Amino acid sequence: MYTLIGLTKTRTFRVKWALEELGLPYTQLQAAPRSEEAIEYNPSGKVPALIADGATLTDSTAIITFLADKHNGLTLKAGSxxxxxxxxxxxxxxxxxxxxxxxxxxxxxxxxxxxxxxxxxxxxxxxxxxxxxxxxxxxxxxxxxxxxxxxxxxxxxxxxxxxxxxxxxxxxxxxxxxxxxxxxxxxxxxxxxxx
The missing domain is CATH 1.20.1050.10 (Glutathione S-transferase Yfyf (Class Pi); Chain A, domain 2)
Structure with missing residues (x-):
C-alpha cells in the first residue's frame, strides 16, 4: 500500500495515474502545495510525495520511474x-x-x-x-x-x-x-x- 501526498490537480496526477495503470493499492492525502501537510513530507512543500516502504519519495517523474521499474510496467527494460x-x-x-x-x-x-x-x-x-x-x-x-x-x-x-x-x-x-x-x-x- 502506497500513500500519495498532493492534490490531484497538481503533478500528483501523474503518480495517481501511474498507480491506477499499474493496479496498485494506495491512499491519497489531499495536501496543497506548501501546506503544513505537504511540508511534513517534503521540506520544500512541493507535491507530490509518495510514501513507499517507509521512505518518502519526491518529484513526480522520479516517483513514476520508481513505480514502473519496481512493478515491471509502463516502461521498457533498463539498459535497452x-x-x-x-x-x-x-x-x-x-x-x-x-x-x-x-x-x-x-x-x-x-x-x-x-x-x-x-x-x-x-x-x-x-x-x-x-x-x-x-x-x-x-x-x-x-x-x-x-x-x-x-x-x-x-x-x-x-x-x-x-x-x-x-x-x-x-x-x-x-x-x-x-x-x-x-x-x-x-x-x-x-x-x-x-x-
Missing part, C-alpha cells in the same frame, strides 16, 4: 535501446513542455506579484508550439510515444498537454490532439481524474 529512446522522450517533455508551462504558471500566479513578468507568456507559447512540432517529427506510427506500448513518457506528455489546454496555450499539432483524445479513453486516466 528502447528505454534510452523512452528516456529521451521523457527528458525532452520535461525540458521543452513542462518547464515552459511551469514558467508561465510562475509568472501568472506563483511568484510574488512584483516579480511576475506577464509579457513572457507570449514567447513561452511560441516556444511550446515549436516544441510540439519537434516532438511530432520524432513520434513513430503507433498510438503512443513508444509505438504500441504506453509508458511513463506518455503520462508526462498527456499531463503537459492537458495543462497546456488549461493554461490557454492550446495544442497546435493535430497529431497531438488526436494522441490526447486517445489517451483520455484509458480507464486508468478516467479513474485518476475522477476526483
Amino acid at each position: 535501446l528502447g528505454r534510452a529512446r523512452q528516456d529521451g522522450f521523457t527528458h525532452m517533455i520535461l525540458d521543452e513542455f513542462d518547464s515552459v508551462l511551469w514558467t508561465a504558471a510562475r509568472h501568472s500566479f506563483i511568484l510574488p506579484e512584483e516579480k511576475r513578468v506577464p509579457e513572457v507568456k507570449e514567447s513561452l507559447k511560441w516556444e511550446f508550439a515549436r516544441s510540439e512540432t519537434t516532438l511530432v517529427a520524432q513520434m513513430g506510427d503507433g498510438p503512443f510515444l513508444m509505438g504500441d506500448e504506453f509508458t511513463i513518457a506518455d503520462i508526462i506528455l498527456a499531463h503537459c498537454l492537458d495543462w497546456a489546454i488549461g493554461a490557454k496555450f492550446g495544442i497546435s499539432q493535430s497529431r497531438l490532439k488526436d494522441y490526447l483524445s486517445n489517451v483520455h479513453t484509458r480507464p486508468a486516466y478516467k479513474t485518476a481524474r475522477a476526483d
Whole structure:
C-alpha cells in the first residue's frame, strides 16, 4: 500500500495515474502545495510525495520511474535501446513542455506579484508550439510515444498537454490532439481524474 501526498490537480496526477495503470493499492492525502501537510513530507512543500516502504519519495517523474521499474510496467527494460529512446522522450517533455508551462504558471500566479513578468507568456507559447512540432517529427506510427506500448513518457506528455489546454496555450499539432483524445479513453486516466 502506497500513500500519495498532493492534490490531484497538481503533478500528483501523474503518480495517481501511474498507480491506477499499474493496479496498485494506495491512499491519497489531499495536501496543497506548501501546506503544513505537504511540508511534513517534503521540506520544500512541493507535491507530490509518495510514501513507499517507509521512505518518502519526491518529484513526480522520479516517483513514476520508481513505480514502473519496481512493478515491471509502463516502461521498457533498463539498459535497452528502447528505454534510452523512452528516456529521451521523457527528458525532452520535461525540458521543452513542462518547464515552459511551469514558467508561465510562475509568472501568472506563483511568484510574488512584483516579480511576475506577464509579457513572457507570449514567447513561452511560441516556444511550446515549436516544441510540439519537434516532438511530432520524432513520434513513430503507433498510438503512443513508444509505438504500441504506453509508458511513463506518455503520462508526462498527456499531463503537459492537458495543462497546456488549461493554461490557454492550446495544442497546435493535430497529431497531438488526436494522441490526447486517445489517451483520455484509458480507464486508468478516467479513474485518476475522477476526483
